[in-house]
Amino acid sequence: MIKSPHTFNSIHKATRRLIPEPGFLLLCIPLLFISSGCSSLFFPSTREDITVDEEYFTIKKQVIIADNAIYQNNRSGLRVRGSTPVHVTDCDIYQNGRTGINLEQSAEVTIENSNVFKNKTSGISTNNASKVIIRDTLIHQNQNGGIRIRQNEQAQQKSTYVSLLQNKIFLNGEGGVHAIADTPAPILLIVSGNAIYRNRKTGLRIEDNIHLTAKNNKLYSNGTAGIASYVTTELPPKLDIYKNKIYFNLGSGIFIRSGITGRIGLSNNLIYNNYRAGIALGLLNQAEKEQVDVEVFHNTIVGNGSNVEGAGIRNDSKGDVMIKNNIIAYNFTTGIMSDGCGGFSYNLLFANGETSNVKPDSEDFSYLTEKVQYSGCSGRQWGDVLAQPLFFNPDRYNFSLREDSPAINAADAIHSPYFDAFPSTDIGAAPFSPPTGPTQERP
Amino acid sequence: MQPTGKFFILLFIALFLFQDNCALAEQNDETGSGKSKISTLRIDKDNLLVADSCDEARERYDEGLLLSDDSERETYYYQRAVDLCPGFVAAHTRLAEVYKNQGKYILSIEQFEQARIQALSSNQFASRSGSRALFLESAISLGEIYRIQGQYERAAQEFSKALQMDPDSMPAQNNLQYGYKRMHRYDDVLSPNNMMLVNALFTRISGLTRPRGTFRFDVQYRTWDQTGTLTDEMFDDERIQLSIPPSERKTNVTVAIAGIRYGLTNDLTIGLIPKYFSRTLEIELAAFDVVETPTVKHFGDTELLFKYHVWGERNRHLSVYTLFNLPTGKNIRVLGEEPLTRQGQDMDGNRIIEYLDFVRYIPFGSESYDVTPGLAFTLGLDPIILQSNMQYRITDGELIGDEFLLNGAAMYRVNPSVIASLEMNYRWRADVRRKQQVITYALRPDFILRERIPAGAVVLDTNYTEFGGHTLFISPGIQFTVARGVMLEFGMQIPVIRQAEGVTEDIVYHVGLSVMTF
Secondary structure: OEOOOOOOOOOEOOOOOOOOOOOOOOOOOOOOOEOOOOOOOOOOOHHHOOOOOHHHOOOOOOEEEEOOEEEOOOOOOEEEEOOOOEEEEOOEEEOOOOOOEEEEOOOEEEEEOOEEEOOOOOOEEEEOOOEEEEEOOEEEOOOOOOEEEEEOHHHOOOOEEEEEEOOEEEOOOOOOEEEEEOOOOOEEEEEEOOEEEOOOOOOEEEEEOEEEEEEOOEEEOOOOOOEEEEOOOOOOOEEEEEOOEEEOOOOOOEEEOOEEEEEEEEEOOEEEOOOOOOEEEOEOOEOOOOOEEOEEEOOEEEOOOOOOOOEEEEEOOOOOOEEEOOEEEOOOOEEEEEOOOOOEEOOEEEOOOOOOOOOOOOOOOOHHHHHHHOOOOOOOOOOOEEOOOOEEEHHHOEEEEOOOOOOOOOOOOOOOHHHHHOOOOOOOOOOOOOOOOOOOOOO | OOHHHHHHHHHHHHHHHHHHHHHHHHHHHHHOOOOOOHHHOOOOHHHHHHHHHHHHHHHHHHHHHHHOOOOHHHHHHHHHHHHHOOOOHHHHHHHHHHHHHHOOHHHHHHHHHHHHHHHHHOHHHHHOOHHHHHHHHHHHHHHHHHHHOOOHHHHHHHHHHHHHHOOOOHHHHHHHHHHHHHOOOHHHHOOOOOHHHOOOOOOOOOOOOOOOOOEEEEEEEEEEEEEEEEOHHHEOOHHHHHHOOOEEEEEEEEEEEEEEEEEEEOOEEEEEEOEEEEEEEEEEEOOOOEEEOOEEEEEOOEEEEEEEEEEEEOOEEEEEEEEEEEOOOOEEEEEOOOOEEEEEEOOOOOEEEEEEOOEEEEEOOOOOOOEEEEEEEEEEEOOEEEEEEEEEEEOOOEOOOOEEEEEEEEEEEEEOOEEEEEEEEEEEEOOEEEEEEEEEEOOOOOOOOHHHOOOOEEEEEEEEEEOOEEEEEEEEEEEEEEEOOEEEEEEEEEEEEOOOOOEEEOOEEEEEEEEEOO
8 A cells, every 4th residue: 555655856767567366566766665554474494404595575565666667766765664575676776865775664575677876875674674575686786785774663573684686786976785783683684695895895794693604695795795794783684605616805704703603604615806804703913792602514615815914814803613524725914813723623724824945735735835824723623634726727717626625525524504504525625606797698 | 248158158067067066065965964056056047957957966866875785776776876977976986886785886986986986076075184084985885895806906906095094994904904815915905013022122032932834033233442440459359459449341242142042832932142242441550651452352141031821811921931041152351462561760870671461361252151030921902012021140250240131121012013012121240259360560669568579570460340230221122024024123221220330331332134934
């Protein structure tokens, strides 16, 4: 039901489509206030299912906004409130005075096959929305970031469910995706199959009570970290970050100032050529009270770092961190930099840091070379392999393993629901090909 | 004016504006404003065609940017843009980037070269700060292409170029190091940033031990002047007490220290540190109106170092050590080169020749096997490294007394090859008893008691107490990396608190050379 149409300047290519169910309206207007009407759907916890994906995030199509060009409005291009499901598809939303799409107060919205760009603030902003699915959409060149997801005290005990699927989020003035939930109820955020790149700041940034599942994404060439996790309240984010390809970011590949492992943790990611640490846990050289309890398993971390900072994995936290079965090679300053020199095993390290000229390509590592792998800590840990990983073609960023790689069959078994389902006997990330975002061409 | 002349003038203006428009389009792109300022330009109607072309090029470029998916379609837009406006540098650059991402490296290199050429040919562009960013980006991208192609040398050249333009360029630093590693040029990889391997000039024992099987050699040369008071209360023998006028003992000391350290195991370093002294004494002999300046050279004691790394993690390391003193230095008896003579008379008034051969004992060593236990700590806080140690030398109190040293050093890397350091070196020395021989001449009544000493030269063996005390030095220094693992060091110790009695040093000058093997 439409409460009141808001100001707007223009609608182009407006078309109407009726959804199959009778009695629902199809509306093509730039700004909507939609009253609440439907009760919330039940969504199982993402932590409890290792194959959590967009299937749990389906919204009935009750209001459809399709084939519109919504642009150059003084305020938001499209504003949705209330729980009446809204489906936005094939729209171009651009150059609006504020947010391209603004979703508020229990909004249930699906956005797909759209192009949201050059808006004055965020491309898409959600504030205490209920359920949001953004799929196959281009979100770019928005001045204050691509997607901003917020849940504050007004949300009370309701969680926000946000699913970002196969989008391209790029060239935004701030970060690509920024989610904040300073409430007891978490935001359940699924980020899957997106390409997030060339944003001015972090590709994907989360703060506080977020349950993040990020998989099969490509995050590259962002101005700071690829993925960053922070806390400002007492509830740190829960993290399941796996099968992502994170590279060429000017900050760390993954930076976790605070966070705890969800079901999977940080696993099977390919993290290379980021210009700070590959994975950074805690602030550099400043162990703080923030909770960092994460598991870092089966990642391939290659060639990260610069003079500023450059460990393959840096752990400056006081938390419970487990680092296992990772390939860590060619990183700038060191392989593993772990506070207390512990918490890691069964990793393959090679040519990290200033390795000097003592047979770095053989297994006969000198003491100094070995020490550099561990940032000054003495000796390798149980199950560690110090040898050339024998990537297929690291120069071309092809880090799949050759048959004679010492990483083959060198991993220690990890017993968790995820790794029981997807076991790997090899150190490093399992081969995968993340999707590249929407494939259809925009007009 | 002839029509032909007008035509050429108009043509010239058209070309000029053409270049302006394209350059401005690039500038707008770099600022990211997305708004073209071309409309504000004064465009002659005869040049409208050119301006329109660059306007259209700008539109194509924007369309490509909207895609940003490295697709053929994106390529088409940039290609169209550069066709319409060949001076459109940003379009060339972006086209090159897309070609690179598509794996079309030759085309990509061509476009980067075009971007450079067009940027250089545009005076406006060259004058802007953005030109530096363009060339930087171009160098990095070219380097990446060469890296992908396995041409590490060419890649390294491009990344080095980029670092010349911007030493803080993280992509250039990253890729250059990777290239060196792939070329097995680990000597180039090992940057001087590995500060944990650096020792301070005067706080020489660090918390780190040598890796097993590696050496460190160093040679130090130090020189200083020292002054010791000589007063009658220092002597045990009361005859001397009454006969010795207060005086100063000035000495110029030069010492060469050669150290060799070897990593016996990863946590145990042994070392041998011999010393060789040269002392030039300045002895004023009032009775003969001469100043003797004998120089004596001899080995000092040799120290045998055992250092064990007891704890360490990342940038914090603690070692305990012991210096065993091998008494290679002796208590050297110093004589004048020739006996001093003068004309005199005996008690009966007969003319005689008085002569005197002065004797000093200079301790070049303790002549005992002393032990010096110590503790050393190193903390790396890049770019600063802190190093400290303390040690106590236990002696028999003869010749050389007990000594406590507490050293602290802060080293700061000024640039990749220069390290500045500032140290505080505290020293406490115990009093020590030394033997002394005094030869006097009986005919000088003011020297000795007449009734107890026969005529002629008299030799008295006695002892005196060399007083100890507290000394604090401030020690600035600088170290230069002249080659990998080779450091040249200069510094000085400036005494800011001197001991009240005994021997006190002036400024100590230090030159050193250290060589590390890996």
